[in-house]
Amino acid sequence: xxxxxxxxxxxxxxxxxxxxxxxxxxxxxxxxxxxxxxxxxxxxxxxxxxxxxxxxxxxxxxxxxxxxxxxxxxxxxxxxxxxxxxxxxxxxxxxxxxxxxxxxxxxxxxxxxxxxxxxxxxxxxxxxxxxxxxxxxxxxxxxxxxxxxxxxxxxxxxxxxxxxxxxxxxxxxxxxxxxxxxxxxxxxxxxxxxxxxxxxxxxxxxxxxxxxxxxxxxxxxxxxxxxxxxxxxxxxxxxxxxxxxxxxxxxxxxxxxxxxxxxxxxxxxxxxxxxxxxxxxxxxxxxxxxxxxx
Numbered sequence: 001x002x003x004x005x006x007x008x009x010x011x012x013x014x015x016x017x018x019x020x021x022x023x024x025x026x027x028x029x030x031x032x033x034x035x036x037x038x039x040x041x042x043x044x045x046x047x048x049x050x051x052x053x054x055x056x057x058x059x060x061x062x063x064x065x066x067x068x069x070x071x072x073x074x075x076x077x078x079x080x081x082x083x084x085x086x087x088x089x090x091x092x093x094x095x096x097x098x099x100x101x102x103x104x105x106x107x108x109x110x111x112x113x114x115x116x117x118x119x120x121x122x123x124x125x126x127x128x129x130x131x132x133x134x135x136x137x138x139x140x141x142x143x144x145x146x147x148x149x150x151x152x153x154x155x156x157x158x159x160x161x162x163x164x165x166x167x168x169x170x171x172x173x174x175x176x177x178x179x180x181x182x183x184x185x186x187x188x189x190x191x192x193x194x195x196x197x198x199x200x201x202x203x204x205x206x207x208x209x210x211x212x213x214x215x216x217x218x219x220x221x222x223x224x225x226x227x228x229x230x231x232x233x234x235x236x237x238x239x240x241x242x243x244x245x246x247x248x249x250x251x252x253x254x255x256x257x258x259x260x261x262x263x264x265x266x267x268x269x270x271x272x273x274x275x276x277x278x279x280x281x282x283x284x285x286x287x288x289x290x291x292x293x294x
Contacts, residue, residue, distance in 0.1 A: 036291060036292055036293045037206070037291075037292055037293070038292065038293050038294070039206065039207045039289060039292035039293060039294035040070045040071065040204050040205050040206050040207065041067065041068060041069055041070050041071070041205060041207050041208075041209065041289075041294060042069070042070065042071035042072070042073065042197075042200030042201065042203065042204075042205025042207065042208040042209070043058075043059070043062075043069045043071070043072050043073075043082070043200070043208075043209050043211070044073050044074075044078075044195050044196045044197045044199070044200045044208055044209070044210045044211065044243070044247065045058075045072070045073070045074040045075070045077075045078025045079070045081060045082045045195070045196075045211050046075055046076075046077075046078050046190075046194050046195035046196075046210070046211055046212050046213050046214055046240075047075040047076030047077050047078055047170075047188065047189065047190040047194055047195075047213075047214070048076070048077050048078075048213035048214055048255065049076070049077055050077070050103075050258070050267070050270070051077065051213045051253075051255040051258050051270060052076070052077025052078060052080060052081055052213060052270075053081075053098055053267040053270035053271050053274070054211070054213050054253040054255050054270045054271065054273050054274035054277075055077070055078060055081040055082070055211055055213070055274060056081060056091065056094045056095055056098055056271050056274060057253065057270070057271040057272060057273065057274025057275035057276075057277075057278065058211050058251055058253070058274045058275070058277070058278045059081070059085055059091050059094065060091035060092075060094075060095065060271070060274075060275060060278075061274075061275050061278035061279055061282070062209070062278060063090075063091050065282060065286075067285065067289070067294075068294060069085075069140060070140065070141065070204070070205065071140070071141045071142075071143075071200050071203045071204060071205040072085060072086040072140055072141070072142050072143075072200075073142070073143040073144075073145060073156065073196040073197075073199040073200040073203065074142075074143075074144055074145065074166075074169065074196065075145045075169060075188075075189040075190050075193055075194060075195065075196050076169055076170045076172070076188055076189060076190050077170065077213070078195075078196070078211070078213075079144040079145065079165070079166045079169035079170065079189070080122075080126070080166055080170065081094065082142060082144070083126055083130065083135075083142060083144060083162050083165075083166050084097065084126070084129055084130065085140070086138045086139070086140040086141070086142035087129070087130040087133060087138050087139075087140075087142075087162070088138070088139050088140075089129075095271060097129065098267050098271065099267070101267075105121065105125060106121050106122045106125055107121060107122075108120055108121040110177070112177055114174075114177050114178060115171070115172075115173070115174055115175055115176045115177035115178070116175065117175055117176045117177065118176075118177055119167040119170070119171060119176045119177060119179060120167075122163070122166065122167055122170065123161075123163035123164055123166070123167040124163060125163070126162055126163035126166045126167075127161065127162065127163035130162055130163075133162070134159065134160055134161065134162065135157065135158055135159055135160060135161075135162045135165065136158065136159045136160075138162075141158070141203050141204065142158065142162075143156040143157060143158045143196070143199050143200075143202075143203055144156070144157045144162070144165035144166050144168065144169040144189070145157075145169055145189035145192075145193050145196040145199050146165070146168035146169045146171070146179070146186040146187065146188070146189045147186060147187050147188060147189055147191045147192045148184055148185075148186055149178050149184070149185035149186060149187050150184065150185065152191070152192065153192070154189065154192040154193050154196075154198075154199070155168075155186065156196070156199045156202065156203070157169075157181075158203065164179065164181060165181075167179045168181060168186035168187070168189075169186075169188065169189045170188060171186060171187045171188050172187070172188045172190075173187050173188065173191075176188075190214075190236055191236060191239070192236075192239055193239060193243055194212075194214055194236045194239055194240040194243065195210045195211065195212050195214075195240060195243045195244060195247075196243065197210050197243040197244065197246045197247045198243060198246060201246065207248050207288070207289065207292060208246070208247045208248055208249075209247070209248065209249045209251065209285065210243070210244055210247035210249065210250045210251070211250075211251045211252075211253070211274075212240070212244060212250055212251070212252045213252075213253055213255050214236075214240060248288055249281060249284060249285050249288065251277050251278055251281050252277060253270070253273040253274045253276070253277040253278075254273055254276075254277065255270055255273050255274075258270055
């Protein structure tokens with residue numbers, strides 16, 4: 001019996017020797033921790049009629065400098081450029097589309113007390129360019145910002161017919177007829193969110209680059225469209241300031257001299273001004289993004 005005990009103890013010793021001492025600390029799985037938060041970069045593109053070609057220059061320079069965009073929101077002209085980019089168009093393709101774009105292909109005149117432009121041509125144009133893909137299928141999260149006419153509330157369209165959403169976003173009162181979606185009327189998003197920063201944040205962005213191409217109120221304005229443009233800007237000054245103060249970066253292409261109307265003839269210059277303003281802002285953008293992983 002004693003021999004059996006020694007045999008058992010000897011077997012245990014051999015087993016422990018093979019497996020290692022039970023007193024040896026066990027290696028624990030390690031987890032990778034990051035001191036920097038992950039950046040979800042949003043691009044908020046403001047309204048400004050044909051000055052919106054400057055947005056293409058902004059996007060072009062951001063892409064050249066490997067700054068990814070995860071969320072795009074647009075108001076009015078910003079929704080036009082933003083929708084095309086979010087659908088997967090490259091900056092070069094956007095620039096090409098700008099060259100062949102003609103206002104006659106986008107404007108359908110009508111006689112109506114609610115507006116002399118229907119907006120159906122613009123809706124069809126956008127849907128054609130994105131191959132009728134609904135917003136929720138875009139590779140980049142996108143929101144078109146409009147104003148609900150009855151309540152004056154901001155609405156961000158993130159699903160469904162993108163052409164219709166963009167049409168609502170650009171429907172300047174008394175110029176475009178209001179866009180009817182789900183039985184409600186919608187007009188230009190610039191009345192409530194001239195540069196939709198809050199909308200970008202609501203879609204998940206934690207770092208927002210805002211692009212302001214608004215026409216600052218002038219001392220005088222002549223002509224119906226010029227006066228209307230100035231009136232809209234005066235009414236939306238408070239809303240504009242409220243949006244911009246929530247942005248991480250504000251880019252302001254110097255497009256004011258182009259005017260809100262007629263910029264189709266100066267699209268190349270508008271794109272160049274967008275590029276210039278973005279290159280000037282790059283050191284600030286990169287310095288702030290250094291706090292994030294992206």
